[in-house]
Amino acid sequence: MPGPHVIRGSVSLPEAELMWRFSRSSGPGGQHVNTSDSQVELRFDLASTEALPAVWKARALDRLSARLVDGVISVRASDHRSQWRNRETAATRLASLLAEATAPPPKQRRPTRIPRGINERRLREKKQRSERKRGRSGRDWG
Template identity: 85%
Template sequence: MSGPPYVIRGSVSLPEAELMWRFSRSSGPGGQHVNTTDSQVELRFDLAKTDALPPVWKERALERLEGRLTDGVVSVRSSEHRSQWRNRETAAVRLASLLAEATAPPPRQRRKSKIPRGINERRLREKKQRSDTKRGRSGRGWG
């Protein structure tokens, strides 16, 4: 299969030579067509042995996809389309986005911002005023 290069991020894309494809019959309804065509696609990519990813990315991906890996191989299945070609496209795009997510840098740590003293004092003053207003509404002292 030689579709467009499936970009993971930046100039890094899925290496065509390292993708392992497997085709099988899709389950579920579909009439006679489904019994004769191998339209389900399984795409496997050996994450542990690849040199296509920068070492930092590879380390990050291996760590984050730990639960999905089988002997360092990540696999993606696609069977929602009737055509094998479209399932191939879907599987490749899915794998690329999975790797993009897994290799993304960790989010920056949030720095707590200090609330200016004046704002806090104003808030407390307004609360006090509101409380006095409400206290004044009770019927005590009228009679």
């Protein structure tokens, strides 16, 4: 694998904690598919890893709780004919999934106040429009 798969900053996926499994893949490859194990399943034990800071780990466990099985996250790749390229794809997917799950929450939006002058002008124009429309009725044409 070309280099460590960086999650964010200086934090990367430790190769020793990655569990690889290979199986036969459906998809492109013709007769070659029947003889080679090109599908890749990459598993990472998120619950017991020490590679992530505690805050990131808690955030990832919370956000990925629906995808975890006993604290382990699993990613599959069978897009390519080559097992090597599928390994790269799976590792990249896992790194991006963890990067997204460990990202800090966005800043909370502070609602803006409407300036008093704008609100007064809106009410004044609304009243003028009301007077104009009321003046169009033929009541006073006696």
